[in-house]
Amino acid sequence: MDIEHEASDAVLSRPGFALIRGTDRCPCGTGRSLDGCCGPALRGTPPATAEALMRSRYTAFVLGDAAYLLGSWHPGTRPETLDLDPMLRWRGLEIEDVESGVAGDKRGLVAFRARWRDGREEGALRERSRFVFQSDRWWYLDGVID
Template sequence: MRSRYTAFVREDADYLVDTWHPGTRPTELSLDRHVRWRGLTILDTVGGSAAERRGTVEFRAAWRDGSSSGVLHERSRFVKQSARWWYLDGVLDPPGPSPEPGT
């Protein structure tokens, strides 16, 4: 996950395509050259250990584009095949836990 974030920061579309699972990757990938990535926060991980074949990473990545800014919130799925991890897909703005009553 961190290496893919770094690829976005460096505008390295080739790395992003190379780490995207062949069954789910797009035929083309173009990055917005105006977006500047400002930080990555890993919120949660499930699975993904050396002994496992699947994992998820929930993260927030802050961005800036001129005078606009925001946060990308995604839960990404990864699969391990042929001794390497592949990005499968992600859900943007995944639902979180229900807030406690009265909050």
């Protein structure tokens, strides 16, 4: 599935997932617009930090962008495919802890809590995600769910 790449009014979501335009607030919780936050990463500009990659991956889950999720997953640990459920709605992201993961680091860790809703069920996913810097970019390596 292709995404539209027009300027700030671009819709970056897949059918059945949240409808978000470039000028809308980014789902990752920074308070910035999608175009000023995770949008560039979803369009191909590698995030500068492990936390920024974590935030862009959360946004990709919200938008149903499995291609971005697989493309930002380290080739040594990523699955062959990723099926996203459009009925599962991601409702908010809280970054709980960040260790390293900035310019000059080779590894980073981001602990987060992501709230979700699936029909009448609600819950939260807590994970400590590991990131690695290789080939001039950050990659999601793996995570431990709390």
